[in-house]
Amino acid sequence: MPTSHTIAADHPARSRVPWWFRLSGQLLEPWVRIRREPAEPASLLTPGVPVCYVIERDGFSDALILERACREAGLPSPMQPLTGARRRRSVFALARRDGALLGRDRHRSPNEPLGQLARSLEADPERDIQIVPVSIYVGRAPTRESGWFSVLFSENWVVVGRFRRLLAVLLNGRDTVVHFSAPVSLRAVLDEGGDIRPERFARKIARVLRIHFRRIRAAVIGPDLSHRRTVVDAVLNAEPVRAAIAATAAKEKISPAKAWRNAHKIVLEIAADYSHPVVRSASFLLSNFWNKLYDGITMHHFDKARAAAPGHEVIYVPSHRSHADYLLMSYQLHMSGVVVPHIAAGVNLNLPVIGPILRRGGAFFLRRTFKGNAMYSVIFNEYVAQLIDRGVPMEYFIEGGRSRTGRLLAPRAGMLLMTVRAFLRAPRRPVLFQPVYIGYEKLMEGKSYIGELSGKPKEKESLLGLLKGLKVLRQRYGHVSLNFGEPIELNPLLDAAAADWRSAGTDPDARPEWLNGVVDRLAEQIHININRAADVNPINLLALALLATPKHAMAENDLLTQLELMKALLEDQPYSDRVTVTPLEPTAIVAYGEQMGWIRRIAHPLGDVLVADDEPAVLLSYFRNNVLHLVATAAWVACCFLNNRRMTRASVLRLGRIIYPFIQGELFLPWDEDGFVAQLQATIDFFVRRGLLEATGEGRVLERGPGQEDGAFQLRIIARGLIQAFERYYIAIAALAKHGPHAITAAELEKACTLAAQRLSLLNELSAPEFFDKALFRGFIQKLRERKVVWTDDDGKLDYASALEDMVRDARVILARDMRHSILKITAGDDKEAPRPSPPEQPPAETSGTGNTGSELHERHVEAERHEHDAKIAGKH
Known part of the structure; x- marks a missing residue:
C-alpha cells in the first residue's frame, strides 16, 4: 500500500501529466505487464524527501513504463516537476538519443541534470533529493508460448533504435521487469565530496550510476560478452x-x-x-x-x-x-x-x-x-x-x-x-x-x-x-x-x-x-x-527403511512407524537449517512410492506387505545414499546395539571418536570430533525419549529392549544404513593383515578389497552396488594414511602400526560374528582369525601421539571393556 505522504504529493502532480503522454500510456497498457523488483519499492524511500528517478537509457516507452510502475506502486510520478530544482520532470536518463524528450534539450550533456540538482542543493543547505536508479528490461524471459521474433527482440546489451524498441514492447511487453534500486541521498554524497565543483561532482556520480546499471544488467541478462x-x-x-x-x-x-x-x-x-x-x-x-x-x-x-x-x-x-x-x-x-x-x-x-x-x-x-x-x-x-x-x-x-x-x-x-x-x-x-x-x-x-x-x-x-x-x-x-x-x-x-x-x-x-x-x-x-542443503524426498525415506530388511519388504504398519520415526528424527535433530524434508505424512509417502513404481503392495489377511522388487531395490540404494549422511549419527548409535543389549554411554562415544574420521571422509560430515560427540549425545537422548533405549545408572548405561520388540527392530533398521560401511572397513584391514607389512601396495590392496567385497556381495545378496565401489576403498585407505595408521615404505609397499589390531578388535563390538567370519574367510582363505602382524621395529615418529594408534588405543580398549563390565553390574541392580 502506498504511504500517505506519497499519495498526498502524487495525485495533484499527475493531473499535470500531458494529455498525449496519458493517452500513449493508455494505448500501451494492454501490451505491457510489469513485474516490480522489489514488489513494494515505496518502502525504500525516505518520507518527505523529493524523489528524482534516473533511468539507464532515454526512450519514450521507458518513460511510459516508469510512470505506470510508479503509479501502481504508489510512488511519486516521474512526470511531475521537481520542487526547488527548476526541472519540469522528476526523471532523467544517463544515455540519450538525439531529440528532446522528457522536457530536456538535446544539446545538453547527460551529466547536466546531475549538475543542476547539485547546484540547487548548494543554494539551500537544508534540502535533500533522493536519487532512485530504475532499470527497465523488456522481454528478459520469454515464455514457452513466445514466438521466435519475441526472442530476437528480447532485452540485450545493444542500444537499439525507437522502431526496434517499439517491436520489443509489442512482442515482449508482457514480460517487463522494472527494478528499483535503493535511493541515494544527494545531500550525503555532496557532504562527503567536500568542496568539489558541481560539474566534477556530476561526472563522478554519472560514472558511479553507469557502473551500477551495468552490474544490474549483467545480473539480469548476463555480462556483455560481445563476440x-x-x-x-x-x-x-x-x-x-x-x-x-x-x-x-x-x-x-x-x-x-x-x-x-x-x-x-x-x-x-x-x-x-x-x-x-x-x-x-x-x-x-x-x-x-x-x-x-x-x-x-x-x-x-x-x-x-x-x-x-x-x-x-x-x-x-x-x-x-x-x-x-x-x-x-x-x-x-x-x-x-x-x-x-x-x-x-x-x-x-x-x-x-x-x-x-x-x-x-x-x-x-x-x-x-x-x-x-x-x-x-x-x-x-x-x-x-x-x-x-x-x-x-x-x-x-x-x-x-x-x-x-x-x-x-x-x-x-x-x-x-x-x-x-x-x-x-x-x-x-x-x-x-x-x-x-x-x-x-x-x-x-x-x-x-x-x-x-x-x-x-x-x-x-x-x-x-x-x-x-x-x-x-x-x-x-x-x-x-x-x-x-x-x-x-x-x-x-x-x-x-x-x-x-x-x-x-x-x-x-x-x-x-x-x-x-x-x-x-x-x-x-x-x-x-x-x-548441509540436502532435500529429503519420499523416495529417500522409503529407501532408508526398506533396504534395511533382508528381503526389502516390511509390513505396512511397521513401515509407517519407521517412516514416522525417521521424519521425527530429522526434525528433532536437524542436520542444518537448509535441509528440507517432505511434508507428506507416512501414509502419503507409501502411496506416492506405489504410484512411482518403486514399491509393490502384497495384500494379506494379516496385514498388507510393501516390497521393493530386485531391480527397484538396487536402484533405491542410490536414493538412500543421497541422504545417508543425515542419519549417520543415529545409525552409529544404533549400530552399537546391533550385537549388544547393553553398553555404557562412554563406550558409544569413545568408539564414535575412533570411527568418525573415516565416516566423515566418506560422507563429508560437518563436525569435528567434539561436535560429532555432541551430536551423538543428542541422538542418544532422542532415542531415550522415544523409548528405543533405556538409560540407567544416572544415564551412564544404555540398554535396548529384547530383539523381538518393536524398539529393537526400529534400531536395526536405522543401523543398516551404515553397517555396510563398517563391513567395508573390516574387509580392508583384514586384507591388509592377511598380506602382512611390506607385502602389498595401495593399488593392490584396493583391488583385493574390491574383489573380496564383490564375492561377499554375491554370497549375501547385498543390493548395494556401491558396497564394492573402488573409490570408497580408495578413500578409506587414504584416510588410514592421513591418520598415520598405514604408511608407504621405501619400496612403495604398505606398512602399518599396531593400531590396526585395535581396529580389528573394536570391530568385534559392532559386526556380527558370522559377518566377521565370512570376511576373514574370503580375505584370509580360512575361517581363522588373521595372524597378528609383528609390529614394526621402528615405526615412524609421527605415529606417536596421534591419539588413535599404538598403546593409547589399546588402553582405550581396556577402558571400554571395563565400561562393559560396569554396565553388566549396573544391569543386575
Whole structure:
C-alpha cells in the first residue's frame, strides 16, 4: 500500500501529466505487464524527501513504463516537476538519443541534470533529493508460448533504435521487469565530496550510476560478452599463452605461425559462444521438455543465494547426479531472473548438433586430462582467467563426473585450482562459491549406473545414443529439488592461509606452498555445504527403511512407524537449517512410492506387505545414499546395539571418536570430533525419549529392549544404513593383515578389497552396488594414511602400526560374528582369525601421539571393556 505522504504529493502532480503522454500510456497498457523488483519499492524511500528517478537509457516507452510502475506502486510520478530544482520532470536518463524528450534539450550533456540538482542543493543547505536508479528490461524471459521474433527482440546489451524498441514492447511487453534500486541521498554524497565543483561532482556520480546499471544488467541478462572472437583474441594475446606458443614451436620444431594456428584451434575447441537468443529460445523449449519428464522443479533458499551474489564473481558448484543437471540449473536460474552461468562440460558432450547448441548456451569444453599437452593446459587456464576477469558467472562439478552411487564423489580440485589462481592474478572482484544440492526421485541414467558399478564399461556419448535415449520421455521422473547451500567466500580462506596472499598474483607461474591446502579445504567445504542443503524426498525415506530388511519388504504398519520415526528424527535433530524434508505424512509417502513404481503392495489377511522388487531395490540404494549422511549419527548409535543389549554411554562415544574420521571422509560430515560427540549425545537422548533405549545408572548405561520388540527392530533398521560401511572397513584391514607389512601396495590392496567385497556381495545378496565401489576403498585407505595408521615404505609397499589390531578388535563390538567370519574367510582363505602382524621395529615418529594408534588405543580398549563390565553390574541392580 502506498504511504500517505506519497499519495498526498502524487495525485495533484499527475493531473499535470500531458494529455498525449496519458493517452500513449493508455494505448500501451494492454501490451505491457510489469513485474516490480522489489514488489513494494515505496518502502525504500525516505518520507518527505523529493524523489528524482534516473533511468539507464532515454526512450519514450521507458518513460511510459516508469510512470505506470510508479503509479501502481504508489510512488511519486516521474512526470511531475521537481520542487526547488527548476526541472519540469522528476526523471532523467544517463544515455540519450538525439531529440528532446522528457522536457530536456538535446544539446545538453547527460551529466547536466546531475549538475543542476547539485547546484540547487548548494543554494539551500537544508534540502535533500533522493536519487532512485530504475532499470527497465523488456522481454528478459520469454515464455514457452513466445514466438521466435519475441526472442530476437528480447532485452540485450545493444542500444537499439525507437522502431526496434517499439517491436520489443509489442512482442515482449508482457514480460517487463522494472527494478528499483535503493535511493541515494544527494545531500550525503555532496557532504562527503567536500568542496568539489558541481560539474566534477556530476561526472563522478554519472560514472558511479553507469557502473551500477551495468552490474544490474549483467545480473539480469548476463555480462556483455560481445563476440566469441573478443575472448579468443584476449586469450591468444595473453603473455603466458604467447610464451607457451613459442615454447611449443621450439620443442616440436615447427614454425611460430603453425604453433599459433594450433593454439587458435585449441581456444576454439574450448570457448563458449554464448548467445542470448539461443538461451531464451531454449528456456521456453525446455519448459515442454520438463513438463513431459517431471512433475515439478522446486528451488529452496534461492533468495539467500541471490542476496549474497551482488558484487561477487559467482561460481556455482552443484552436486552431479545426471546429465540433466546442466540444463536444470541453467533453466531455473534463467527463469528466476539470474544470468545463466558458463558451464565447464566434458569434451565428450561436444557432439555434432548438440555441441554447438550447448556452446551457445554457455558451455565451454575441457578434455578429461591435460597431461602431455602443456600448451592446452596454459590456454585453458588463461580462458578461465579471462572469464573471471570479465565477471562471467561459472558453473562446474568438482566431483569430476556423475555419481554412480548417490554419494558425493571425492572432489577433484583442478577447476578450483584454476579459479583460485586466476583470482590471485587479478583480485578485482571477490569470488563466491555457491554449493547446490540437486535431488531427484528417479534418474534417467539409473540402470546404466548399476551396470557400470557391476563392471560393465561406460557407454560412450554419441548422437545415436542420445536419439535412442529419447525413449525416456515415455516415463515420469517425479519431482526435482534444487537446494542452495550456504555460500563460501574465497577471501576469508586466503586470509586464514596467508596474510600476504595478494602479493602471490604478481607471478602467474607462482605456486605458493599454502595454495594446495586452501584448495583442498575449499573443496571439502563445498561438499560439506552441499550435504548441509540436502532435500529429503519420499523416495529417500522409503529407501532408508526398506533396504534395511533382508528381503526389502516390511509390513505396512511397521513401515509407517519407521517412516514416522525417521521424519521425527530429522526434525528433532536437524542436520542444518537448509535441509528440507517432505511434508507428506507416512501414509502419503507409501502411496506416492506405489504410484512411482518403486514399491509393490502384497495384500494379506494379516496385514498388507510393501516390497521393493530386485531391480527397484538396487536402484533405491542410490536414493538412500543421497541422504545417508543425515542419519549417520543415529545409525552409529544404533549400530552399537546391533550385537549388544547393553553398553555404557562412554563406550558409544569413545568408539564414535575412533570411527568418525573415516565416516566423515566418506560422507563429508560437518563436525569435528567434539561436535560429532555432541551430536551423538543428542541422538542418544532422542532415542531415550522415544523409548528405543533405556538409560540407567544416572544415564551412564544404555540398554535396548529384547530383539523381538518393536524398539529393537526400529534400531536395526536405522543401523543398516551404515553397517555396510563398517563391513567395508573390516574387509580392508583384514586384507591388509592377511598380506602382512611390506607385502602389498595401495593399488593392490584396493583391488583385493574390491574383489573380496564383490564375492561377499554375491554370497549375501547385498543390493548395494556401491558396497564394492573402488573409490570408497580408495578413500578409506587414504584416510588410514592421513591418520598415520598405514604408511608407504621405501619400496612403495604398505606398512602399518599396531593400531590396526585395535581396529580389528573394536570391530568385534559392532559386526556380527558370522559377518566377521565370512570376511576373514574370503580375505584370509580360512575361517581363522588373521595372524597378528609383528609390529614394526621402528615405526615412524609421527605415529606417536596421534591419539588413535599404538598403546593409547589399546588402553582405550581396556577402558571400554571395563565400561562393559560396569554396565553388566549396573544391569543386575
